[in-house]
Amino acid sequence: MPEGDSIFRAARVLDRVLKGRVVEKFESVLPALMRVNYDTPLAGRTIESVTTRGKHLLMAFSGDLFLHTHMRMNGSWHIYRPDARWQRPARDMRILVAVENVVAVGFNIPVAEFLSSREIVRHRELGALGPDLLGRSFDEIEARRRIVALPHDTIADVLLNQRVVAGVGNVLKSEILFVAATCPFERVADLTDADIDRILGVARELMAMSVRGRRRQTTRSMDPRAMLWVYGRGGLPCRRCGATIESRKSGTDARLTCWCPRCQPPRRDRAGRAR
Numbered sequence: 534m535p536e537g538d539s540i541f542r543a544a545r546v547l548d549r550v551l552k553g554r555v556v557e558k559f560e561s562v563l564p565a566l567m568r569v570n571y572d573t574p575l576a577g578r579t580i581e582s583v584t585t586r587g588k589h590l591l592m593a594f595s596g597d598l599f600l601h602t603h604m605r606m607n608g609s610w611h612i613y614r615p616d617a618r619w620q621r622p623a624r625d626m627r628i629l630v631a632v633e634n635v636v637a638v639g640f641n642i643p644v645a646e647f648l649s650s651r652e653i654v655r656h657r658e659l660g661a662l663g664p665d666l667l668g669r670s671f672d673e674i675e676a677r678r679r680i681v682a683l684p685h686d687t688i689a690d691v692l693l694n695q696r697v698v699a700g701v702g703n704v705l706k707s708e709i710l711f712v713a714a715t716c717p718f719e720r721v722a723d724l725t726d727a728d729i730d731r732i733l734g735v736a737r738e739l740m741a742m743s744v745r746g747r748r749r750q751t752t753r754s755m756d757p758r759a760m761l762w763v764y765g766r767g768g769l770p771c772r773r774c775g776a777t778i779e780s781r782k783s784g785t786d787a788r789l790t791c792w793c794p795r796c797q798p799p800r801r802d803r804a805g806r807a808r
């Protein structure tokens with residue numbers, strides 16, 4: 534599933550090729566989008582920007598119109614020259630935005646709608662998003678407030694909760710907690726404010742590191758086979774201490790969590806008390 538960093542990279546590329554350009558053609562197989570296109574045509578509008586909010590992508594058109602998309606599991610945006618062959622079958626096409634010499638094609642996008650700026654503010658998902666970890670003005674105090682409001686949740690679940698902080702997906706969740714030396718199953722109530730601030734700091738740092746390059750990386754290794762610390766490495770030795778990495782499916786979606794039991798001991802163990 535694309536995480537905030539992947540969506541950010543996609544938006545950055547779309548913004549680079551589409552920003553300031555005039556739409557020549559808009560097509561979609563989604564009736565709700567075509568209805569808007571029929572009533573208030575997209576062709577002739579200027580694309581003002583392509584940005585992200587957490588895992589959501591917003592393409593802004595002149596005349597206060599935004600195309601909001603969410604990739605969920607399989608969606609993706611591709612950019613082609615008008616005569617180029619698509620890398621995905623045409624039947625997977627959901628949205629097509631063409632400007633002079635460039636065609637942006639959204640494949641298998643399950644969530645797509647047009648919104649005005651006012652509708653964005655009131656939007657059920659967009660309006661409720663927590664502070665964006667990749668946002669230029671990240672509100673750390675607000676993020677911490679939203680975390681401590683869920684004392685019974687584990688820190689792993691809280692990081693995935695887009696209403697708390699926006700952008701973290703399953704891979705980055707495990708990586709952030711490894712770098713922050715925090716046990717994923719720690720309850721928020723057992724963490725100090727300093728712990729939470731440290732975790733948020735690591736989260737921002739790893740997200741920023743991941744969007745700098747062309748792919749996700751949390752280690753500083755030059756080895757393309759060593760981009761991640763723990764995710765997907767259950768049963769393998771920890772890159773830092775050599776202990777065996779553990780992995781477990783947990784939470785409502787049975788999402789995989791990976792961690793090093795030695796580098797990320799539960800707090801009570803660290804304090805020397807028995808669990």
Ligand SMILES: [Zn+2]
Nearest residue numbers: 771774793796
């Ligand atoms: Zn370790």
